[in-house]
Amino acid sequence: xxxxxxxxxxxxxxxxxxxxxxxxxxxxxxxxxxxxxxxxxxxxxxxxxxxxxxxxxxxxxxxxxxxxxxxxxxxxxxxxxxxxxxxxxxxxxxxxxxxxxxxxxxxxxxxxxxxxxxxxxxxxxxxxxxxxxxxxxxxxxxxxxxxxxxxxxxxxxxxxxxxxxxxxxxxxxxxxxxxxxxxxxxxxxxxxxxxxxxxxxxxxxxxxxxxxxxxxxxxxxxxxxxxxxxxxxxxxxxxxxxxxxxxxxxxxxxxxxxxxxxxxxxxxxxxxxxxxxxx
Ligand code: C2E
Ligand code: CA
Ligand code: CA
Ligand code: CA
Numbered sequence: 563x564x565x566x567x568x569x570x571x572x573x574x575x576x577x578x579x580x581x582x583x584x585x586x587x588x589x590x591x592x593x594x595x596x597x598x599x600x601x602x603x604x605x606x607x608x609x610x611x612x613x614x615x616x617x618x619x620x621x622x623x624x625x626x627x628x629x630x631x632x633x634x635x636x637x638x639x640x641x642x643x644x645x646x647x648x649x650x651x652x653x654x655x656x657x658x659x660x661x662x663x664x665x666x667x668x669x670x671x672x673x674x675x676x677x678x679x680x681x682x683x684x685x686x687x688x689x690x691x692x693x694x695x696x697x698x699x700x701x702x703x704x705x706x707x708x709x710x711x712x713x714x715x716x717x718x719x720x721x722x723x724x725x726x727x728x729x730x731x732x733x734x735x736x737x738x739x740x741x742x743x744x745x746x747x748x749x750x751x752x753x754x755x756x757x758x759x760x761x762x763x764x765x766x767x768x769x770x771x772x773x774x775x776x777x778x779x780x781x782x783x784x785x786x787x788x789x790x791x792x793x794x795x796x797x798x799x800x801x802x803x804x805x806x807x808x809x810x811x812x813x814x815x816x817x818x819x820x821x822x823x824x825x826x827x828x829x830x831x832x833x834x835x836x837x838x839x840x841x
Contacts (some may be wrong), residue, residue, distance in 0.1 A: 585640065591626065592637060592646050596653065600625050603657050604825035608677070608796065608818040611810055615838050619711070619818060620658040622650075622800045642683050651684040655697040662703040662830065671835055676707045677739060679780030682716040698734075705735035709760065712738060714746025721752055732757040733804050734783060739796070744780060754791055761788050765799020765819070768809060781812035789813065 597603060602625055605618040624632040641647040658678045665671035684690060698705050709733070717740070718725050728738055739760035740753075745766060763784050770777025781797065788795035797809040800819030809817060826834055 567679065579807075588640060589644055589646075590838055592624075592641060592644070595626070596646070598648055600627070600649065601653065602827065603654065603661070604827050605661070605831045606818055606825040607838075608675075608816060609822050609829070611806075611815055611817075613822060615674065615835065616816060617677060617684070617707075617709070618831065619677040619825075620654065620661070620679070622654060622679075622723075623825075626731060638681070642681055645683070647683050648679050648687065651681060652697070654678060654767040655694060656700060657700040659697045659703040659708065662707055663701040666702075666704060666707070675707050675709050675737070676703075677711050679711045679741065682713070682719065684713065685716055685724075685727070686719060691727060694731060694736060695734065705731075706737070708735075709737040710741050711741040711762065713741050717756065718746075721755075725755060725757070728757050743784060750787075758791075758793050760794045760796055763795060763797045763809075763814065765797075768797050768799050768805050768817065768819075769801075778808055781809055781814060784812035785809075 602623045604623050607615050608617045608619060609615050622634045622638070624634075624637060626632050633757065638647070641650055654671055655678060656705050658676050662674075662676040663697045665674050667677075684693075687693075694708075694710070695705075696705075698708065726806060732738070737759040738757060739762050740756070743760045743761045744763040745764045761784060763781060767777040767780045767784075770780070785795050787793075794816060795814045796816040797814045798818050800806050800809065800817045800821045803823060805819075808823060823834060
């Protein structure tokens with residue numbers, strides 16, 4: 563009936579209003595969170611096929627006073643839309659570099675690499691290179707132990723300028739990994755021109771490989787591409803021994819995933835490293 567239709571639409575609009583209000587509240591909370599130190603970095607260990615730890619990826623967490631631990635999937639996009647990612651991303655870089663500098667003090671951890679995710683908004687800022695170099699200088703971390711994870715869409719924005727910016731950091735020793743590789747637009751035409759040291763196979767392919775679909779062929783193809791271009795290849799999201807076997811068969815030598823370790827807060831990471839080096 564007409565009345566029911568009207569009710570439905572009113573109800574729907576109320577839902578919209580609630581979503582807009584929730585978003586505004588989230589934005590206000592995010593602005594406050596940075597000032598109040600509610601963000602944390604957790605670190606997910608990465609390793610080779612013999613399960614020797616090679617480094618870790620820094621992953622952002624938000625310890626919300628009421629909601630508890632909030633994963634980045636629930637707030638990163640909004641920080642990007644609102645520009646909050648600029649100060650937040652700078653905090654991430656400095657915090658990850660500080661951890662990296664602490665690793666340098668211990669012979670067991672001095673070789674480890676730190677991978678840091680970088681948003682397009684951060685990367686395309688004119689002062690991005692300075693920001694990275696400042697984070698390294700402030701903390702005393704070595705540039706050649708830092709690896710920045712970029713996405714395909716970020717690289718597509720302005721290829722020439724992007725390559726120039728990457729080359730600048732590359733000269734200082736900073737490495738680059740192409741994250742979520744295979745999920746974005748095909749970048750094969752300029753891939754060989756990018757100063758990349760790593761391709762990261764998206765976990766969707768690792769999972770597809772396990773279920774016997776095209777993922778297995780994709781893992782093979784990306785590993786072969788990496789070999790041809792002399793770029794190392796890392797698989798992410800490896801959860802099972804069967805998945806590990808498939809990426810090994812595919813020719814991929816590095817991985818990260820729950821099978822080796824979940825992302826860990828700094829003290830648990832330290833315990834993990836100590837236990838790993840005893841083994
Ligand atoms: P990503 O860069 O692809 O990071 C890998 C994600 O996969 C992480 O989710 C990690 O916890 C999860 N993961 C790792 N191994 C496994 C596994 O074996 N199984 C499953 N199911 N998941 C696994 P997380 O921490 O929720 O991060 C989600 C995304 O948020 C990241 O995806 C990245 O795009 C973004 N992100 C995280 N930290 C930062 C940051 O500091 N800056 C920026 N710009 N983005 C970040
Ligand atoms: Ca990543
Ligand atoms: Ca990824
Ligand atoms: Ca991803």
